[in-house]
Amino acid sequence: MCDEKIVQHAHDEARRMSRRKALRVAAGVTTGVSAAVAAGVGMSALAQAAPAGAEGNRRIVDLTHTLSPSFPLWPGEPPVLTVPTSRVGPGNSGYSTNYLSFPEHAGTHVDAPSHKIGNGITVARIDPADLMAPLVVISIASKARGNPRATLTERDVAEWEKRHGQIPRGALVALHTGWQPRTGGAHAAAYSPGVVEMLVAERRVVAIGTDTLSIDLFDESGAHTAILGSGRYAVEAMANLDAVPQTGATVIVGAPKFAGGTGGPARVLALV
Numbered sequence: 001m002c003d004e005k006i007v008q009h010a011h012d013e014a015r016r017m018s019r020r021k022a023l024r025v026a027a028g029v030t031t032g033v034s035a036a037v038a039a040g041v042g043m044s045a046l047a048q049a050a051p052a053g054a055e056g057n058r059r060i061v062d063l064t065h066t067l068s069p070s071f072p073l074w075p076g077e078p079p080v081l082t083v084p085t086s087r088v089g090p091g092n093s094g095y096s097t098n099y100l101s102f103p104e105h106a107g108t109h110v111d112a113p114s115h116k117i118g119n120g121i122t123v124a125r126i127d128p129a130d131l132m133a134p135l136v137v138i139s140i141a142s143k144a145r146g147n148p149r150a151t152l153t154e155r156d157v158a159e160w161e162k163r164h165g166q167i168p169r170g171a172l173v174a175l176h177t178g179w180q181p182r183t184g185g186a187h188a189a190a191y192s193p194g195v196v197e198m199l200v201a202e203r204r205v206v207a208i209g210t211d212t213l214s215i216d217l218f219d220e221s222g223a224h225t226a227i228l229g230s231g232r233y234a235v236e237a238m239a240n241l242d243a244v245p246q247t248g249a250t251v252i253v254g255a256p257k258f259a260g261g262t263g264g265p266a267r268v269l270a271l272v
Contacts, residue, residue, distance in 0.1 A: 063239050071106065104263045108238055114261075189217075190210065193222025
């Protein structure tokens with residue numbers, strides 16, 4: 001099968017699409033109530049988090065690691081593979097393409113509820129309104145230094161809120177441990193299940209994230225159950241959490257739309 005012909009066919013089909021149809025395909029069709037709405041966060045609140053026309057006065061911080069065959073994976077995951085299938089020829093003839101193969105939960109990625117919950121929604125069904133949220137960063141780097149069993153606790157959250165105010169409803173709370181995937185691998189600091197339950201029930205967060213490979217300690221699953229069981233999602237292996245303020249930024253999570261997917265690599269950006 002000629003890969004270049006497939007690419008050319010896609011280009012031809014795109015030209016035949018009306019602009020309106022193309023926008024509908026890109027946006028997709030969503031159903032149900034978003035977690036942001038359930039948390040009491042309307043679109044006006046999200047607009048305030050990222051005000052129209054303010055982009056020129058804000059900087060963008062990439063919270064995404066580059067996915068490559070050398071990036072650490074959870075033990076037992078299949079490898080990340082990149083295989084060239086065609087290349088641009090003389091005079092820029094043809095197209096350059098690759099065949100990619102990777103685990104759903106590789107690199108900076110989203111965990112959808114179906115990753116842990118039998119009847120949980122898949123990644124394609126996460127409401128787009130839940131993919132832009134106020135960003136809260138809580139650091140436990142000082143107590144996690146040298147301790148791969150350190151966890152974020154309710155006391156840590158209480159101390160954070162004394163300094164910064166209450167976590168806003170509909171926020172994505174990101175945990176900065178300082179470990180990074182290349183430092184700790186699967187054995188790294190994480191969330192305590194109790195604090196996730198509190199963030200869901202009392203702060204009504206839309207998602208949680210971490211700079212490690214998992215929101216749970218290596219041999220635990222309570223944090224996953226708490227966040228995914230509530231219909232919210234998680235973002236793991238985030239980058240550059242020390243480069244954004246602990247409050248005041250907006251996060252945009254570019255979650256993939258795989259049919260039946262339990263998650264997938266994502267481009268995650270912070271507007272500061």
